[in-house]
Amino acid sequence: MSTLIHSPAWLALTAHQAEISQQTMREMFCDDPKRFNKFSLQLDGLLLDYSKNLITAETLELLLNLARQSKLDDWIARMFNGNKINTSEQRAALHTALRAPLNTSVYADGKDVVPDVHRVLDHIRVFSEAVRNNTLCGHTGKPFRDVVNIGIGGSALGPLMISEALKPYGSTQLNVHFVSNVDATDLAETLKRLDPETTLFIISSKTFTTLETLTNAHSARDWLVKHFGADEGVGKHFVAVSTNRAETSKFGIDSENVFEFWDWVGGRYSLWSAIGLPIALYIGMNNFERLLAGAHAMDEHFRKTPLEHNMPVILGMLGVWYANFFGAASYAILPYDQYLQHFPAYLQQLEMESNGKRADRNGQVVDYATGMVIWGEPGTNGQHSFYQLIHQGTRMVPADFLAPVTSHNPLGEHHSILLANCFAQTEALMLGKTSAEARTELELQGLSGEALEALLPYKVFPGNRPTNTLLFDRLDPYTMGMLVALYEHKVLVQSVIWDINAFDQWGVEFGKQLAGKLLPELQKNERVFVHDSSTNGLINHFLARRV
Ligand code: F6P
DSSP, X not given: OOSGGGSHHHHHHHHHHHHHTTOOHHXXXXXXXXXXXXXXXXXXXXXXXXXXXXXXXXXXXXXXXXXXXXXXXXXXXXXXXXXXXXXXXXXXXXXXXXXXXXXXXXXXXXXXXXXXXXXXXXXXXXXHHHHHTTSSBOTTSOBOOEEEEEOOGGGTHHHHHHHHHTGGGSOSSOEEEEEOOSSHXXXXXXXXXXXGGGEEXXXXXXXXXXXXXXXXXXXXXXXXXXXXXXXXXXXXXXXXXXXXXXXXXXXXXXXGGEEEOOTTSOGGGOTTTGGGHHHHHHHOHHHHHHHHHHHHHHHHHHHHSOGGGOXXXXXXXXXXXXXXXXXXXXXXXXXXXXGGTTHHHHHIIIIIIHHOOOBOTTSOBOSSOOOOEEEOOOTTGGGGTTHHHHHHSSXXXXXXXXXXXXXXXXXXXXXXXXXXXXXHHHHHHHHOBOHHHHHHXXXXXXXXXXXXXXXXXHHOBOOOOOEEEEEESOOOHHHHHHHHHHHHHHHHHHHHHHTOOTTOOHHHHHHHHHHHHHHHHHHSOOOOOSSOHHHHHHHHHHHHHOO
């Protein structure tokens, strides 16, 4: 049994939860007109309103006591200082060094890594500018018009999400595409529309051993070679981002076309490194550097701000409050910005691969909940599908609402309508609709008697459903950097409280092993009997019926 749930800070929160469950947010807002001022924070035009949470000043103090008890300050310092906090892999987690300015120093294994980081940034600048201004061309001398990033997980989701989020800053001459799935459909549908002579492939793989990525990379290579009739084009049309130079050269990629990164960069924390090459190609290096600057601003805020005014700390501790003291199992990310359509999927990997763990740092199986299921869709679309459950279902689903003050596409009343929906949803989730209010509403509609009573239960909303709102001036590269770093640090905060390592991913490695073992059985054409009856049955059905 862990000591965490018997610790003073945890027990104080358990007792406090019982008290606060007797109150409603409606009452809390009535009792304190300054609630918004008390429970909101701002950083460089990013506003976090966390007043619509089931908290009082005391809750916050108790949550921060838990953070202090867990020595959160020390862990933050250890991460920034390059200590090997990823203990199961004996690695530092130094994604913050990737956005450190040139005049600073960050040490990994006693070596200042900042000069290396900037050397690679220079490499990205030279390469991306040459492609963007058509001085670096394909095998037949034509300028590149399409970039295909082949990578999966952290080697895809970040660049995909950012390229979509920053589309207004994107090149009009260069398209970016992302192929991840080993399902050939992903590659085939992408290549269908492309011309090999104007297509540049980036093979993004930290390890350069990931089966999906290598399978796609070889098929892309075949597509190109088939067009040119020989291997010669490969050197000009393929670059790699990897830590594994031996494998990139085996694939046939010239060493000057390999963009380096380091084992202290975790896959899901890597969009700031050369893994961000497709971003730099698409939005230009100056904008990529604004993205890094925004992330660095959030790093500085996280590192230097007292816990009670610290955005990632507040966001992280609120998540702990609901996961561990209210039993919330899932958490919704609801961007009111179409450009953020891939943000929920990106955060899914960031949070679930980081904190979806059951063994603590001492190898003990924990007896408390850890990472929540992260999901979401842009508003207002989600309002017409799953919001029903958030409003009236039996489960608590805390949610983050994100919205820009100014749209990149000012079109009639669209943006006011969008934001009216965003604000109205968080208000409704907080207030709910009492039975008396629902009754009055029905009466005004002319209902009475049995008809009214029959409908009444369905018209009641419990309210008291917690949300955060993140408002930013405009979705620009700097803001995007701040937002992503905010969630990265939120993940660290929660991992510290749960005493788990947020930087390994053994569960995913297990999946890789299993598929590797089974593949040869599908390649032969013999019935198999070595698995459980379900797996044998599925394999044999597949073998018998495939054409
Ligand atoms: O999906 C598991 C994982 O290890 C991720 O953490 C990583 O981002 C992804 O695979 C891709 O790995 P690689 O960059 O080595 O191909």
